[in-house]
Amino acid sequence: xxxLTPIAAPxxxxxxxxxSSGIRANGLIFVSGxxxxxxxxxxxxxxxxxxxxxLALANMLAVVRAGGGSPASVAKVTAYIVGVEHWPVFNxxxxxxxxxxxxxxxxxxxxxxxHGCLVEVECIAVAGGE
Amino acid sequence: xxxLTPIAAPxxxxxxxxxSSGIRANGLIFVSGxxxxxxxxxxxxxxxxxxxxxLALANMLAVVRAGGGSPASVAKVTAYIVGVEHWPVFNxxxxxxxxxxxxxxxxxxxxxxxHGCLVEVECIAVAGGE
Amino acid sequence: xxxLTPIAAPxxxxxxxxxSSGIRANGLIFVSGxxxxxxxxxxxxxxxxxxxxxLALANMLAVVRAGGGSPASVAKVTAYIVGVEHWPVFNxxxxxxxxxxxxxxxxxxxxxxxHGCLVEVECIAVAGGE
Numbered sequence: 001x002x003x004l005t006p007i008a009a010p011x012x013x014x015x016x017x018x019x020s021s022g023i024r025a026n027g028l029i030f031v032s033g034x035x036x037x038x039x040x041x042x043x044x045x046x047x048x049x050x051x052x053x054x055l056a057l058a059n060m061l062a063v064v065r066a067g068g069g070s071p072a073s074v075a076k077v078t079a080y081i082v083g084v085e086h087w088p089v090f091n092x093x094x095x096x097x098x099x100x101x102x103x104x105x106x107x108x109x110x111x112x113x114x115h116g117c118l119v120e121v122e123c124i125a126v127a128g129g130e
Numbered sequence: 131x132x133x134l135t136p137i138a139a140p141x142x143x144x145x146x147x148x149x150s151s152g153i154r155a156n157g158l159i160f161v162s163g164x165x166x167x168x169x170x171x172x173x174x175x176x177x178x179x180x181x182x183x184x185l186a187l188a189n190m191l192a193v194v195r196a197g198g199g200s201p202a203s204v205a206k207v208t209a210y211i212v213g214v215e216h217w218p219v220f221n222x223x224x225x226x227x228x229x230x231x232x233x234x235x236x237x238x239x240x241x242x243x244x245h246g247c248l249v250e251v252e253c254i255a256v257a258g259g260e
Numbered sequence: 261x262x263x264l265t266p267i268a269a270p271x272x273x274x275x276x277x278x279x280s281s282g283i284r285a286n287g288l289i290f291v292s293g294x295x296x297x298x299x300x301x302x303x304x305x306x307x308x309x310x311x312x313x314x315l316a317l318a319n320m321l322a323v324v325r326a327g328g329g330s331p332a333s334v335a336k337v338t339a340y341i342v343g344v345e346h347w348p349v350f351n352x353x354x355x356x357x358x359x360x361x362x363x364x365x366x367x368x369x370x371x372x373x374x375h376g377c378l379v380e381v382e383c384i385a386v387a388g389g390e
Contacts, residue, residue, distance in 0.1 A: 004256060006232060015232070017221040017224070018221055018224050018235075018236075019207075019232050019235035020232045020233065021235060022232055024158075026205075026256050026286075027255045027287060028205075030206035031198055032206075032234040032235050033235070033236030039175060041160060060166055073264070075264055075283045075285045076283065076290035076384075077279075080236075084372050084373065085170060087277075088249045091246065093275075094277070094278050094279075102275075102278055102279050102280045102381075103264075103279060103280065103290075104280055104282050104291060104292040105279035105292065105362070106293030106340075106380065107374065108238075108293070108368075108380075109370050109371055109373060109374075110239050110371070111241045112214050112241065113214065114217055114237065120238075122234075124206075126264060126285045134281065134332070134333070134386060136362060145362070147354070147355075147365075147367035148351055148354050148358060148362055148365075149354075149362050149363060149364060150362045150363065150364055152364055153363055153364045155335045156288060156386050160364040160384065161364060162336075162364040162365050198275065208366075210366075240368060241369055241370070242344050243344065243369060244367065244369075250368075252265075
């Protein structure tokens with residue numbers, strides 16, 4: 001029986017509902033949707049799009065790191081954005097935070113997001129050391 | 131060559147198009163998007179949000195169970211909801227159906243769903259017994 | 261340490277941002293969101309929905325094939341469509357391109373897509389020969 005291991009990420013906002021920040025299972029890390037929320041759970045819908053993207057991606061990478069991974073471990077990112085016109089800015093911030101890593105990616109426009117945020121990101125990474 | 135095994139789930143609505151209810155592959159179970167549809171395929175867009183969420187999640191878990199899993203096997207859930215204001219109710223119903231299990235999760239607002247439903251859920255689970 | 265292998269797909273449009281067309285990792289192939297864009301990167305939002313779906317799915321399958329897979333290797337497809345009324349046409353084109361293969365699938369309505377396209381598809385496949 002494969003074990004699912006919840007990931008608690010001290011540098012990302014703790015879950016606000018019935019879910020884990022991440023799950024490690026079968027050699028993979030599944031990271032929950034991360035919004036532009038400070039680690040103390042203050043929503044930052046007041047920030048501009050670039051700053052929201054930086055914060056959401058930092059939260060995502062904090063969960064990946066807590067699971068033993070790094071940007072280089074990230075296989076697939078799904079980004080939900082409010083307003084497809086933000087695509088170029090999202091891409092620039094993504095390059096900034098991912099560095100050399102170029103995972104598979106989908107950018108999905110949505111009508112709205114929780115707490116009025118403009119961007120949410122999730123990913124599947126490979127568990128480090130396996 | 132890894133084999134993909136389609137999952138037929140007697141307790142969930144059968145597929146209405148060119149897809150399988152679920153696929154078992156590489157130690158994982160991939161569950162197709164499940165709407166608020168009765169196992170006899172009657173759409174229940176007439177129900178309130180909580181009842182739709184309960185039905186969609188029951189369908190999802192029926193596919194997981196048919197693949198050999200349980201709520202504890204679910205690694206990641208993606209929920210598409212029409213109206214982010216339903217987030218708290220979705221979370222409460224999710225807790226009710228998942229019990230102790232707290233998978234990774236993303237809740238994604240969308241403008242509409244098939245058959246006029248308000249919620250659709252899909253998941254990736256770990257295949258039991260492996 | 262598991263290696264992530266970027267997939268370059270000569271028969272699909274090259275990435276237009278900081279991502280790879282696909283990533284092979286842990287026995288899986290993760291394919292980036294594919295739009296109705298010609299392999300030379302000309303967006304084809306001018307086409308009708310069926311033709312856009314055919315092009316986007318052809319791009320997706322080109323990445324799967326470049327990663328060593330085939331339609332039979334595809335475990336899960338997520339399709340984002342603008343206008344849920346296109347569901348039946350999407351399903352018909354999907355059947356046409358996937359043939360015998362019936363993966364798990366979710367069709368997710370969205371308000372808009374990049375370059376004004378009406379459909380975007382992504383998938384997770386099993387890496388061939390493993």
